[in-house]
Amino acid sequence: MVVAAVAMIDSRAGAMVDTTGREPGGVGAGFYPFWSAFLVFVCAAVVGYKSWRSTVTGPPVYEGREGIFAVVKLVIPMVVAVVAIAWLGFYIVSGLYMGLFARWIGRYNWLVVALLTVGMPAAIYAAFEIGFRVSLPKSFLYNIGVLPF
Amino acid sequence: MEVFNVFGDLAGGFATALQPFNIFMLFVGVLLGLVVGVLPGLGGTSAVAILLPITVIIARTSPTSAVILLAGVYWGALFGGVVTSILFNIPGEPWSVVLLFDGFPLAKRKGKPGVALASSFFASFVGAFLATVMFTFFARALADFALSFGPPELFAVFVMSFATLIGLGAESPVKAVMMIGFGLLLAAVGFDTLTGQPRLTFGQIGILSGINFVPVTIGLFGIGEILASAEESGIGFVERLSAKVGFSDILETLGELRKRIWLVVSTGIIGFWFGILPGHGATAGSFLGYGLARQWSKHPEEFGKGEISGIMAPQASADAAAVGSLVPMIALGVPGSPTSAVIMAGLFIWGLTPGPLLFTEHHDFVWGLIASIYLGHLLTFIICLLAVPLLASIMRIPYAILTPFIVLISIIGAYSLNNSMLDVFITIVFGLIGYWLRKMKYPLAPLVVAIVLGDSTEKTLRQSLIASGGNPLILVQWPIATILMALAVILLLIPFIRLLRSRGRARTAALEAETIGTAID
Numbered sequence: 170m171v172v173a174a175v176a177m178i179d180s181r182a183g184a185m186v187d188t189t190g191r192e193p194g195g196v197g198a199g200f201y202p203f204w205s206a207f208l209v210f211v212c213a214a215v216v217g218y219k220s221w222r223s224t225v226t227g228p229p230v231y232e233g234r235e236g237i238f239a240v241v242k243l244v245i246p247m248v249v250a251v252v253a254i255a256w257l258g259f260y261i262v263s264g265l266y267m268g269l270f271a272r273w274i275g276r277y278n279w280l281v282v283a284l285l286t287v288g289m290p291a292a293i294y295a296a297f298e299i300g301f302r303v304s305l306p307k308s309f310l311y312n313i314g315v316l317p318f
Numbered sequence: 319m320e321v322f323n324v325f326g327d328l329a330g331g332f333a334t335a336l337q338p339f340n341i342f343m344l345f346v347g348v349l350l351g352l353v354v355g356v357l358p359g360l361g362g363t364s365a366v367a368i369l370l371p372i373t374v375i376i377a378r379t380s381p382t383s384a385v386i387l388l389a390g391v392y393w394g395a396l397f398g399g400v401v402t403s404i405l406f407n408i409p410g411e412p413w414s415v416v417l418l419f420d421g422f423p424l425a426k427r428k429g430k431p432g433v434a435l436a437s438s439f440f441a442s443f444v445g446a447f448l449a450t451v452m453f454t455f456f457a458r459a460l461a462d463f464a465l466s467f468g469p470p471e472l473f474a475v476f477v478m479s480f481a482t483l484i485g486l487g488a489e490s491p492v493k494a495v496m497m498i499g500f501g502l503l504l505a506a507v508g509f510d511t512l513t514g515q516p517r518l519t520f521g522q523i524g525i526l527s528g529i530n531f532v533p534v535t536i537g538l539f540g541i542g543e544i545l546a547s548a549e550e551s552g553i554g555f556v557e558r559l560s561a562k563v564g565f566s567d568i569l570e571t572l573g574e575l576r577k578r579i580w581l582v583v584s585t586g587i588i589g590f591w592f593g594i595l596p597g598h599g600a601t602a603g604s605f606l607g608y609g610l611a612r613q614w615s616k617h618p619e620e621f622g623k624g625e626i627s628g629i630m631a632p633q634a635s636a637d638a639a640a641v642g643s644l645v646p647m648i649a650l651g652v653p654g655s656p657t658s659a660v661i662m663a664g665l666f667i668w669g670l671t672p673g674p675l676l677f678t679e680h681h682d683f684v685w686g687l688i689a690s691i692y693l694g695h696l697l698t699f700i701i702c703l704l705a706v707p708l709l710a711s712i713m714r715i716p717y718a719i720l721t722p723f724i725v726l727i728s729i730i731g732a733y734s735l736n737n738s739m740l741d742v743f744i745t746i747v748f749g750l751i752g753y754w755l756r757k758m759k760y761p762l763a764p765l766v767v768a769i770v771l772g773d774s775t776e777k778t779l780r781q782s783l784i785a786s787g788g789n790p791l792i793l794v795q796w797p798i799a800t801i802l803m804a805l806a807v808i809l810l811l812i813p814f815i816r817l818l819r820s821r822g823r824a825r826t827a828a829l830e831a832e833t834i835g836t837a838i839d
Contacts, residue, residue, distance in 0.1 A: 196783055198510035201776045202517055205506065208499035215492050236549035243548045244750070247541075247725055251746055254729075255739065263726050267719075275718025285719070293726070301375050303734045 242274070258308030260290040260318040294318060328454055331685030334382055335693055343376070343383045344690055347390020348698050354391070355398020355411055356712045357720065362395025362411060363657045364539035368727050370532050370664050371734040377668035382686040384668060386694075388661050389644070389687060393446070393694040396600060396637055397702050400438045401709045405431060413600035413636045416608045420621060420628030428624045432567030433574070437629045439563075439702045440575050445586035445634030446695040449641035452590050454688055461649040461674040469781040470793050472651075474802035476775040478809070479652045482595050483764045485809030490759070497755075497765040504529055505772020512780060524740045531663050531769045533732040537745040538762055539656075540728040542752020544721055563703050574626050581627055582634045585610055589635030593642025599655025603639025607632035641691060647672055648684060652771065656763045659770045667735075 250266045257265075268286035271277045277285075297303040298318070310316040334340065354365040366388050373384035399411030404421040421438065425431035467475070484494045507518045508528030519525050575582065585607040592603055611631030612621050621628045643654030644661075651673030653659035665672045676684050702709070732745035755762060779793075786792035794800045 196780055196788070198513045198515040198517055201779070202503060202506045205499045205502035209496050209503065212492050212496035212499065216490075216496065219492075239548045240545050240753070243545060243721065243725075247749075248746060250725075251729065251739075251742055254742070259729070259733075266726065267722050270718045270722040273718075274721075275716055277718070289723070289726070293730070297730060297734070301372060303372075303375070303730070304737065305730065305733060306739065 246270070254306050256309055258311060258318055259305040260294060261308050263293060264290040290318075324455055324458065327681070327685045328689060330682065331687075331689030334682050334686035335386065335689035339380070340383050340386050340686065340690065341693075343387040344390045344694055344697060347387040348394040348694060348701065351391040351394020351396070352398040352698070352701065352709060353712055355395035356401050356709050357715070361539060361543055362392055363660055364536075364543050365391050365395065366657055366660045367532065367535040367539050368731040370660065370667065371731045373664055374667055374735070381665075381668045381670055381680070382683045384664065385661065385683065385687050386690040388664055389690060390694050392640060392657050392661070393691070393698050396640055397439065397442060397698045398709065400435065400442070400633070401706060404434045404438065405710055413604045415601075416604045416632045417629060419608065420623070420625050423622065424624030424626065424629065430567075432563045433570050433626070434629060435706055436563045436567045436571035436703070437574060437626050438633045439699055440571055441582050441630035441633040442637040443695055443699040444575075444582050445589060446637035446641055447692070448583060448586040449590040449593070449638035450688070450691045450695070452587070453641055453645055453691065457645050457649050457688070458677055460645065461677045464650050464674040467798065468796070469778040469785065470796055470799040471802070473775065473778040473782055473793060474799040474806070475650055475652055476771055476778065478802050478806040479646075479767065479771065480764070481806035481809040483767060485812040489761070491813040493760050494764045497760055497762070498768040501765045501768025502772045502775070504534065504769050505531075506776065511773070511777070529744060530735060530741060532667065532735050533741040533744040534748045534769060535660055535663065535766060536728050536731050537748025538752035538766065540724065540731075541745060541749025542756060544724055545749060545753035546756045548721065563706050568703070575630065578627055578630055581611060581614065582630050585631040586634040586638040589638035590642040592635070593639030593654055594645050595654070599643045599657060600636040600640040604632040604636035606639075607635025610635070637695070648676055648687070649674060651774065653767055656766050659766045663770055
């Protein structure tokens, strides 16, 4: 909790020095962010202080090592997928992402994995690109005219 | 005469809501809501947030259809969570947690899953129906009253909504204040609308126009919830009952409902007024209903063992509170719950300004929405009675397929808003922040409400100060503003009073223990 409070104070520190001069009505553009940041700073200090003084040990915050591992298993592919969208486009990434989960987490056979890898992007393409006319990021293969997505 | 006007407006609303496309949107919304309500990994608020960008396309032809879709998700999710709580002993939604106390015991120990489900559906329907009737007659009056508000009064309304979140809603008031401050800061990012100066951008051009609250909300609720449930998956999957609601269950439930009709009606009415308080929604309403039922019961010892009052009262109150939470959104432009905050964000995106002028400027929209609440609850009620086994089977969708699907839909939702990958990155970052905030027990409702209300709060404050030449007394100069500010102060004092009372009790207990100790010595 202390770390959380310190992180909050630190992340808001930039806002506190962003206060600009006085404007009509006695308040400038920085007035509102300054006082909002001040509010966060004071509360973070109180939370940090209470956490430091507290002698009561509550239940563990995380559900053990397995729980954290489950979150990491979800976060890393998600971040990699989002970064990869810039080059591979949404449809290729979504197929690979679904396939990866089906094989790695679900332990499905390769036929199911292949069906999900191809079927999910196809369904999303049909629904969004054709149905709703929402254009999603395309791959470099689209740019050179090899693939329609 | 006013009453006849309401009936006329409502008839017009039904004409709008009953248009084939709107009925289709309502049906889709309710079904989606039921699905997400059943699934523990995804909440109604998340589903509404994820669907927001898609509604932009629908709103181009009709904002009424868009809001009917989102509201349908909300009503569906309210009912859907019941199935998981009663049959699986896992809350599908935060507002169905309270059903674990008596819903599952009635289904499991007393072997009456059909009655448990039917009791909940009937009470939900009655509560929601009563609340919608009250919505129909009071929202317009509240909106007309709010039309006389100037910037100081509106600022006081916003302050009071924040104070309600702090004073009544939060487990830790300090954390709630911190989340409000954080939300106000996020809302302030980008160009200052009054002076044109960039704020809190740290030199990043991409956020000069501000951080859109839609990707933030999708991240906080959609991704954040998925991460939290990934950590907890496997926990709680202990029991699994199968059931359908048969005719005999319905007859038995109707008998039980007749015995408890006043309980259901009174918790429904109280739940509605509770839901109007900004920051509260179905979750707080459900616990309020349960508490009241237990307090009023002649046999409180039966609660926790499958008491039907422990199912009916919280359900009536929760659904009524959910309907009530839309009233301040429509009448004042203040969201009554996190879900209504997200729906309100939708209104902004579609080019509508939530608040009292909606009734005059977008008459069809408001009355179409009100009529759709009646129809939405009726539709959900019928689907639930008929399709419980089908709804329960949704729980069999494997985690390995469901989780990446939700992540992909969240990415689509964030991207399609502005065709910007920056919004996708914001979603992921706020997903991680949302997960961390959940783990650290920081409330998300104050954060979301502050992000949505941040701009309006700042604008009304600065308009007031500019009008008064910088004199802050303008904020308490007019009677309505003064009353609202005084109420806000009272609400803010509630946590301090609670703290003092608990300290007083602890001191008395310590003194008593000391006296007993001395006597023994």
